Amino acid sequence: MHMADALLSPAVGTTLWAGTAAVTGYASKKLKREIDDRMIPLMGVLGAFIFAAQMINFTIPGTGSSGHLGGGMILAILLGPHAAFLVMASVLTVQALFFADGGLLALGCNIWNLGVYPCYLVYSLIYKPWVGESKNPGRILVASIMSVVVALQLGAFSVVMETLLSGKSELPFSTFVLMMQPIHLAIGIVEGFVTAGVINYVRSARPEILESIAVSRPLGAEVSLKKVMMTFAVLAVITGGALSWFASTNPDGLEWSIEKVTGKGELPEQEHGIAAALKGFQEKTAFLPDYGFKPAGSESKKEDASPSWPGIEAGASVSGIIGAAIVLGTIVLIGMGIRVVRRRQG
Amino acid sequence: MTFDEKYFDIGRLDRLSYRDTCVHHLDPRAKVIATMLFLITVISFPKYEVVALAPFFLFPVLLMTLGEIPVRFIVKKVIAVSPFAIFIGIFNPFLDIRPVAVILGVPISGGWLSFLSIILKFALTVSAALLLIATTSFPGVCHALRRLGFPALFVSQLLFLYRYLFVLMEEAMRIIRAREMRSFGSRGTGVKVFVRLIGILFLRAVDRAERIYYAMLSRGFQGDIPDLKRSRIAFRDLGFMAMTIAFLAVFRFFPITERIGRVAQELFR
Numbered sequence: 001m002h003m004a005d006a007l008l009s010p011a012v013g014t015t016l017w018a019g020t021a022a023v024t025g026y027a028s029k030k031l032k033r034e035i036d037d038r039m040i041p042l043m044g045v046l047g048a049f050i051f052a053a054q055m056i057n058f059t060i061p062g063t064g065s066s067g068h069l070g071g072g073m074i075l076a077i078l079l080g081p082h083a084a085f086l087v088m089a090s091v092l093t094v095q096a097l098f099f100a101d102g103g104l105l106a107l108g109c110n111i112w113n114l115g116v117y118p119c120y121l122v123y124s125l126i127y128k129p130w131v132g133e134s135k136n137p138g139r140i141l142v143a144s145i146m147s148v149v150v151a152l153q154l155g156a157f158s159v160v161m162e163t164l165l166s167g168k169s170e171l172p173f174s175t176f177v178l179m180m181q182p183i184h185l186a187i188g189i190v191e192g193f194v195t196a197g198v199i200n201y202v203r204s205a206r207p208e209i210l211e212s213i214a215v216s217r218p219l220g221a222e223v224s225l226k227k228v229m230m231t232f233a234v235l236a237v238i239t240g241g242a243l244s245w246f247a248s249t250n251p252d253g254l255e256w257s258i259e260k261v262t263g264k265g266e267l268p269e270q271e272h273g274i275a276a277a278l279k280g281f282q283e284k285t286a287f288l289p290d291y292g293f294k295p296a297g298s299e300s301k302k303e304d305a306s307p308s309w310p311g312i313e314a315g316a317s318v319s320g321i322i323g324a325a326i327v328l329g330t331i332v333l334i335g336m337g338i339r340v341v342r343r344r345q346g
Numbered sequence: 347m348t349f350d351e352k353y354f355d356i357g358r359l360d361r362l363s364y365r366d367t368c369v370h371h372l373d374p375r376a377k378v379i380a381t382m383l384f385l386i387t388v389i390s391f392p393k394y395e396v397v398a399l400a401p402f403f404l405f406p407v408l409l410m411t412l413g414e415i416p417v418r419f420i421v422k423k424v425i426a427v428s429p430f431a432i433f434i435g436i437f438n439p440f441l442d443i444r445p446v447a448v449i450l451g452v453p454i455s456g457g458w459l460s461f462l463s464i465i466l467k468f469a470l471t472v473s474a475a476l477l478l479i480a481t482t483s484f485p486g487v488c489h490a491l492r493r494l495g496f497p498a499l500f501v502s503q504l505l506f507l508y509r510y511l512f513v514l515m516e517e518a519m520r521i522i523r524a525r526e527m528r529s530f531g532s533r534g535t536g537v538k539v540f541v542r543l544i545g546i547l548f549l550r551a552v553d554r555a556e557r558i559y560y561a562m563l564s565r566g567f568q569g570d571i572p573d574l575k576r577s578r579i580a581f582r583d584l585g586f587m588a589m590t591i592a593f594l595a596v597f598r599f600f601p602i603t604e605r606i607g608r609v610a611q612e613l614f615r
Contacts, residue, residue, distance in 0.1 A: 004434075005385060005389060005471035007431060013386075038555075043507075044505070044555075045555040046551055046552075047506070055515065059537075100427045103385070104385055104475045105389060168460065169434050171441065194537060205545065209549060319610075320603065331407050
């Protein structure tokens with residue numbers, strides 16, 4: 001469930017990068033003040049652990065398909081929110097860089113979806129109040145499943161919102177939500193079982209390890225209510241903005257999607273709210289769309305006024321294709337030329 | 347992708363980053379900034395833009411050829427991660443069926459254009475990210491991030507993660523092999539055994555972290571991993587940045603591809 005660069009608009013990508021960077025700075029600052037140095041190697045090695053653990057598959061009972069671990073919740077429970085968030089952020093960074101899972105611009109979204117929700121919101125609002133210092137395996141099981149499910153639902157819903165706000169995909173809101181949420185409900189339940197299993201196993205096998213982590217972990221690691229409220233305020237702004245966009249474009253999500261599937265609605269109203277703001281941003285980035293580059297006789301091929309409508313008419317599009325073919329051919333030639341020269345030298 | 351393949355892929359990307367070419371010699375900061383600018387520029391194109399994206403392939407192609415990175419390796423990796431973007435994008439042609447162009451008598455709908463646009467942007471952004479690692483090395487990127495203002499603590503444990511990634515992955519590989527030896531068919535691959543395996547792996551990781559910490563303490567660790575290389579921004583780094591910015595600006599703001607096409611059309615008319 002990694003967001004991809006290609007589906008993002010710059011506005012959404014940079015907004016979530018800013019949010020993620022702020023949380024990373026906050027977590028680092030918190031940790032630096034409150035922990036001892038032994039946490040740093042521990043966090044790094046546990047990040048590598050998450051990686052290694054994700055490579056071991058298991059068979060999901062009853063389905064025959066295989067799943068693997070996400071890991072955010074296990075870390076939050078064992079390390080506390082700040083350290084867990086930083087470890088998740090680094091795991092996702094390595095994934096973005098080495099496997100190109102998602103991408104560098106989408107990294108902000110991915111850390112937000114898979115790091116902020118489990119480590120900060122869900123851990124401090126659901127798991128921590130529910131389990132506390134209790135060692136009851138049944139309670140840990142129920143709380144783990146709940147937490148993982150909620151975290152994954154929030155994450156999946158954010159993927160939907162980020163994609164739709166970027167406006168690159170045509171998927172209607174309701175279809176997309178119906179696609180994303182149920183599958184992540186199933187994944188969440190399975191992962192909840194695994195999370196509880198690992199915690200209970202570690203607790204029964206080597207209780208002293210958990211205690212030693214708890215000692216080196218900051219005592220006041222619990223996020224204060226004020227911080228949680230602030231996070232919620234940020235979330236509310238994001239979802240509120242998004243929802244008002246949908247509310248303004250269509251009174252009924254289902255109606256809208258049906259209209260779209262049948263291809264009847266032209267959706268001129270889409271130029272409202274956030275979508276319009278994003279378009280405006282794009283318009284501004286394209287402030288010299290055809291400055292001095294129009295041949296004298298091509299007035300008829302002039303681009304449309306609407307920025308979302310690039311005016312691809314028959315004539316313009318043919319010259320576009322020819323141009324693209326020439327440019328791509330040149331690039332391939334340049335690349336091959338450099339290769340040949342290199343080989344001669346070597 | 348099987349486990350072994352994934353493991354050796356990371357190793358290969360890592361080895362590529364220790365080559366000795368002009369791209370590898372550029373300052374990591376310059377490459378990180380240039381890559382980010384490239385990504386933002388590519389992503390900032392409107393949804394239906396296809397043609398103007400073509401020139402941007404020059405950036406990855408130059409990095410790839412000047413940096414002597416095998417093309418097939420990068421292409422394979424791009425294809426390996428493409429399913430999500432394709433899965434989301436493939437709905438566009440079915441949902442956005444307004445014809446916007448007629449090419450050789452075949453009407454093309456807006457959905458196909460935006461789908462093609464997503465695919466092109468995907469190929470550009472993913473290859474740029476992979477090439478950043480392949481030409482800079484992960485520690486290089488980490489230290490660059492640190493100099494660009496990322497928190498030291500975050501960067502330190504990112505470096506730790508990287509250092510122990512290979513160790514723990516080999517450990518996981520041994521665990522998987524042991525499980526496969528002992529299990530027949532799907533026996534032993536269920537959740538119960540999985541939880542035990544993960545638990546063991548976790549305990550070993552914690553023990554290892556403890557040993558590492560004491561080893562580092564005895565070598566003077568004070569909670570920070572300094573960069574031993576004192577690299578400075580050289581003239582060629584500034585030149586590289588300036589060229590990248592100029593290239594991005596020109597091809598972002600002027601419809602050069604279409605213009606070339608028009609000239610070619612006039613020539614052959």
